[in-house]
Amino acid sequence: GEDVEQSLFLSVREGDSSVINCTYTDSSSTYLYWYKQEPGAGLQLLTYIFSNMDMKQDQRLTVLLNKKDKHLSLRIADTQTGDSAIYFCAEITGKLIFGQGTTLQVKP
């Protein structure tokens, strides 16, 4: 069935780059998404990539998609303490299927 997997935790120093990885199973997904959830808050759509693209850049965010390996990553350049949150990747197959979320901790 559909499944999305992420590593649970990532710790980086302020100013470094963060790379959050995700694998998914459904090759028919048309779009793949990254959402951010700050403590006690809702899910904020950060960025998305269409499945026929390899890369998408949006300011400090770079999304890489390896469709052959069903691997998605989110790179945050110059990570700031305000980037500390849980990051969810999701694939869409009529509905969103979420990974379990990666907690990003940014140390000053």
Next chain:
Amino acid sequence: EPEVTQTPSHQVTQMGQEVILRCVPISNHLYFYWYRQILGQKVEFLVSFYNNEISEKSEIFDDQFSVERPDGSNFTLKIRSTKLEDSAMYFCASGYKNTEAFFGQGTRLTVV
């Protein structure tokens, strides 16, 4: 910027009681969803709604759950007889296309 709004932000209810969670989707959106997140677990799909009917529902969305779009602006989730295990964060989402979903801030439901 338009956003999805949910009320209340926190609801406490006794086991066996009915609750209605309310959502106002973004005004020109056509696709509506409910998801839930039990503390520490994944965000899970409950139901999708399009053209005034349910288009898909998950195994979680059993007979105790129902959705309604009563007046063209609100989108509600009703849980008829709440159980302890219904305690979770419930998220409403909407999209203009079925390939997008913008989420509200969520309603934290606590069943005691």
